[in-house]
Amino acid sequence: MQKVFIAGATGYLGRYLCAEYRRRGWHVTALVRNRARAGDLAADTLVEAEATRPDEIAGVMEGGELVVSALGITRQADGLGYRDVDYGANLILLREAERAGVQRFAYVHVLNAKAMRHVPLVAAKADFVDVLLASSLPSTVIAPSGYFSDMEAFLAMARSGRVWLFGSGAPRINPIHGADLAFAIAEATEGGRGWLDIGGPDVLTQSGIARLAFSALGREPRITCLPDALRKAALTVLPWVTPRRVHGPAQFFLTAMALDMVGETHGNRSLADHFSGLAAVEQVRTEQGRRT
Known part of the structure; x- marks a missing residue:
């Protein structure tokens, strides 16, 4: 049985990765920070580690053929930043994979990274990809456009x-599920495959996504487009007036929106x-709340 080591296993994508590889007959080893929080993760082995x-x-990838890393942080916490995790932690994983003789290292990146390399979150990911591509270890880089979970902000x-x-x-x-x-x-x-820029089946404008959200709620669309100068101003001001855990992801999303x-x-x-x-x-929950 082939063995895959999945990092970032308890995140939005990580849980789907564990389930997919297990469905295909792979032995899934999942890296988790807290075993108790793994819940119903579809993994054969849990490795609790930082x-x-x-x-x-050290040693957690022995006998494995593949590493898939969806490891990264959106909101910085525990004193760790993008350089520590998106770059540093993935570099540690890569070096261990090289040492263990893993056959392939796959990494979940971000679409349009070249255009956003000035954004700290993207820069950390891009710098790791540079190291990965320079490694002798065969690699697969997957660059998604955005997740359905990100689009829930519109809803x-x-x-x-x-x-x-x-x-x-x-x-x-x-965006892709x-x-x-x-x-x-x-x-x-x-x-x-070496590189995959990927998205879902439907190409939508931002205003089109907004209309889908209102339609799902059964409401008439109410959409306001603010001057783009306000977006640019926010990119300049946010690092000065908000903590890093706030302006870090905001810089990424505001940049990607353009x-x-x-x-x-x-x-x-x-x-x-x-x-x-x-x-x-949500409607079912609301109706149940009214009955209680």
Whole structure:
């Protein structure tokens, strides 16, 4: 049985990766920070360790063929930053994979990284990719456009009554569901693909996503497009007036909002169905709350 080591296993994508590789018959070893929080993770073996500590990672990949890392942080906590995790921890994993004789190292990057390399979150990822590509170890780099979970911010705004956008709302994106992305990653690693810029099946404008959110809620669209100068001003001001855990992800999302984030289309799950499902669940909870 082939063995895969998955880092970032308890994150949004990581859980889908564990389930997908296990479905394909791989022995899944999942790296977790806290075993008690792994819950129903679809893994055969749990390794409880801190990826930022080389001594805790030593030996954990022995006998494995593949490492897949979705390891990274969105909101910086525990005193760790992007350089510590997105770059440093992944570098530790890569060096251990090289030492253990792993056959391939796959890494989940971000689409349009070259255009966003000035953003600290992206710079840390891009710097690691540079090291990975220079390694003698065969690699697969997967660069997603965005996750369905990221798009839930549109649904939250629509639920509050109005969606706020910057500029024209015309930049396009084809976000992808975690299960579809996990399937594509497994296909890419098993097929030996080197690089994959990837998105979901539907290419949508930002204003189009806003309309999908209102439609799922059964409401008339209320969309306000703010001058793009405000987005640029926020990028300048946020690092001075907010903590790093706030302005770090905000810099990434505000920068990405000005770009077309469209990758090679994959999968069959639609964002419209995802929004409708979330809205239906919320409606059931609301009705149950009224009865109690």
